[in-house]
Amino acid sequence: MEKKKKKSKLFYYMKNKWIFIILSVILLGIFFFFITLNNVHTETYNIERFTTTKETIRSPITIENEQETDRKRRETVQAVEDRYEISTEITEERIAYINEIFEAISKLEMESVKEDSDNKDIAPPLTNQEKVQQLKQLLSPEINQNINDWVFAELVEFPKEERSKANELLINSLQEVFEAGVRAENTQGATSTIKQSIKYSSLTPESKEALNKLAEFAVVENSFFDVEKTMNARKEAVSNVDPVTIRAGEVLVREGQVITNEIYEKLELAGLLDSKRNIIPMIGLGLLITLICSVIVYELQRINKHTHFDKSKIIATLLISVLVILFMKVVSLYSTQANSFFYVVPIATGALLIKQLIQERSAIIFSCLFAILGSIIFNNQIPGSLNIEAGIYFFFSQLAAIVFLMNVKDRLAILKAGVGITVINIITILLFLFLSFEKYAISDIFIQTSFGVISAFLSAVLTIGLLPFFETGLGILTDIKLLQLASPNQPLMKKLLTEAPGTYHHSVMVANLSETACEAIGANGLLARVGAYYHDLGKTLKPHYFIENQLAMSNPHDLITAKESAAIIIKHPYDGAAMLKRHRLPKEIIDIAEQHHGETLVKYFFYKELEKNKKAKEADFRYPGPKPQTREIAIISICDSVEAAVRSLKEPTEDKIEQIVTSIINDRMTDGQLDDSPLTLKELKVVQRTICTTLKGIFHSRIQYPMKEAK
Incomplete structure (x- = not known):
């Protein structure tokens, strides 16, 4: 019955998250639609023939003037002499x-x-x-x-x-x-x-x-x-007549000019007098936005399915998307075909943020989507056209950000990535210049490449400035934040080291095991390491009640009942979680402290109580949970028990280590402690093998040095 309730809660939770993703992406799609609407929607005019126009009107599209082309062809045919x-x-x-x-x-x-x-x-x-x-x-x-x-x-x-x-x-x-x-x-x-x-x-x-x-x-x-020669000459003359085309951006009528029949026909041909024609480009834009939103929904749901993906990360993804699109839109207001201001857009900001806050795959996918939207936003408001040059530039700039942002140990890594972005931006700009048939001067090269340098610099600076907002404001954990929390100078780490040194040493050992095991299956090893540092913080409230801190002193549990001892032991995960919450540590670290024992049984004190009270209830000696919800927490829970068990061995041989590790993992599985985690049996085997290998390296056999005999 209890399992059914948990399943129904999980289903309700997943359903709510799915609905949240759908609604969020719909709102994002509406934003995309309205921000790009004027790039496909042309303004129409209520103009009569032989009136004076109050503004200069340009053609929004490139279209053939078929009537003028036919007239030109007729004149050409008439000009052909008979053969x-x-x-x-x-x-x-x-x-x-x-x-x-x-x-x-x-x-x-x-x-x-x-x-x-x-x-x-x-x-x-x-x-x-x-x-x-x-x-x-x-x-x-x-x-x-x-x-x-x-x-x-x-x-x-x-x-x-x-x-x-x-x-x-x-x-x-x-x-x-x-x-x-x-x-x-x-x-x-x-x-x-x-x-x-x-x-x-x-x-x-x-x-x-x-x-x-x-x-x-x-x-x-x-x-x-000669009829045949005459007809052939006329056909040849007609074929040499170029179509009369109205170019996008061409001035159709200037301010103060009279609307003649010819001008009126051009305005009508360009669709500037028919508001109904604007519906079709809007439908096309709607279809494009639908495809983009579908990709976003699929990616968010995929992440939600395979990793711990909370609402804060969804919100962060949407905010980054809005921010990047706004950057492009603002710059597009000042951009023309001549100045190429789109090179200045700090487009790589989105890729840098998403890679750190979410994951690399998502950063690549969103980079492609931002490049597509950028090619629309910078089309100089010419419906039906895409600025492919801008799209290519945005794609390579963002891809460079993803590739060069590696081994994030501090915020300087972002500035180093900015150098790589600068190089790629300059190369991309130069290839556009060299591929064009237009003449360019040295000053043109300098100005446009400087735009690329500014873009890379702004991307790095904005990322460094915005990252704390997402980390603190939305409570999102990044590698940089984890590395800061891993510092021994952190107040809580100092507290653990000074007040519970045995627990500190145990936490470091668990951290080493957990990180290695997580990296072996593709989980977040850095999160596991830092989470393991803080997982037993609750023991600092009563450190002497935990065996690793009992050095040259009597065991205080000998003075109290088994049930009281169990209560003290069971309380430490939740005391630690409370302390972490007060110090505003990330939710992922708090979850590790709270869930690392799951609903396991405190066997030692339960069996001790059974010796005195045969009616002792097992529920009184179990942690209230919840069970581990992520792969990282499940691995930490296994490594926590394994490290304590192996440390208790007087002579930890390879066979004994393997037996203990296998026994603990089987016990966790049999007891259902891993049911809520996404760990698979295949991954558990890899974890088991990795833990055994690491422990054998730590507890390898040493040379027994001879003792000097006393005379």
């Missing part, structure tokens, strides 16, 4: 006709000269009309049909040199015109071009007139519209 295919066949044909005319005249002239030489006295010379008739017999029908006889009459009258010059001039002019392409609509223009060449030549007016008629005959359309 024509020049027919070389027509060009060659028309030039061939001209060559044919002049060659025919030359041939006719040669035949006429030959006949004259052969028949000087027989026939009279041919008339001009007869020459024309003979010439027409030599020419193609196309030529005869399109050229008048008087043109031929003029041509045959050309002197040979004049005719050769005219032929060359006309052919060259035709080639130039045809190579340029003669379309249907510019046939007359091409003809006029040739006539201009003829006009300014040195030919006679009659020759020029004849050549003009030949030009009119020769010039025809030789350039025809």
